């Protein structure tokens with residue numbers, strides 16, 4: 305039988321048939337603890353009744369019309385999201401990459417309107433912003449870019465968590481108009497910057513007149529124990545991008561902006577056929593409501609701290625473990641060696657994890673994680689890691 309799918313993915317040898325909460329069942333009926341949530345997407349877990357009911361109800365009423373017309377669900381979600389984020393306006397897209405595309409276009413248009421003909425956006429080494437041409441050009445990972453040259457111009461790269469590098473860039477160039485950066489680098493290996501980094505970025509952007517654009521596609525929607533990760537820093541960005549957890553699996557992305565940045569995109573300058581359709585927006589609204597009514601942001605903070613301390617207790621003395629770090633339910637365990645093989649071992653053991661940046665085990669469990677499930681995760685993972693490190 306010929307393979308119908310393009311070879312874009314290295315898939316693990318498992319297919320899931322159904323899910324409930326933090327659990328998934330494969331086609332043989334084996335159960336798995338999902339500590340990845342489809343890469344920070346299913347924050348409410350699988351088959352959440354609130355999401356199911358909202359989607360069924362909406363699907364029975366209206367799935368799609370067009371942005372040629374008013375869309376009540378888009379208005380409702382837009383009003384709620386901008387209020388919660390302290391932003392003025394939102395553009396809805398269908399993915400993270402598209403949300404970042406909107407932010408990049410917004411920054412460029414903003415610059416051109418102010419007479420800057422060749423605008424540049426500061427981006428970080430080790431970053432991940434998506435797979436479209438502009439977003440892979442913004443991404444700080446050669447593997448993501450290789451073979452797709454010529455890249456989109458207009459990005460200036462600096463080391464992450466290094467204010468001096470940005471000061472230098474500011475001193476040497478007059479065409480910088482924005483910074484696009486992750487509050488915590490996700491794909492890059494769960495890298496948490498120093499405490500003052502975002503506040504200093506904010507001050508720099510204020511001084512230079514740059515837009516501070518935060519890619520909260522992975523960190524947003526309660527993941528870090530705040531609705532948005534920028535809240536930890538007590539700052540307010542000009543632009544934020546969201547996707548992953550916003551629809552709990554229904555594709556949706558969002559680019560939010562405030563102040564002058566919110567007025568940049570006008571009719572004809574950007575758009576999307578699907579973006580902000582009634583079904584996706586109904587999902588987003590159900591996610592926001594459920595996160596609030598079920599106290600899931602607090603739960604992410606509590607269970608995240610519990611996981612980190614439990615994993616440190618279990619693994620702290622293990623040689624080969626470099627660091628356990630993260631915020632809320634965005635947790636990385638860095639080993640001193642490549643550990644991609646652990647993903648398949650965990651799968652055998654009924655646990656879904658991921659390895660990023662080659663030697664960082666990444667945990668992104670659903671925000672609904674309960675204490676007993678956290679205990680099971682700690683137990684299973686520490687056994688796997690101990691076995692892995694002692695084998696090598």
Ligand SMILES: *Cc1c(COP(=O)(O)O)cnc(C)c1O
Nearest residue numbers: 399400401432433434490521522
């Ligand atoms: C996943 C991710 C993206 C890309 O989102 P897609 O929906 O895959 O296009 C962009 N930025 C960050 C920080 C991400 O984690």
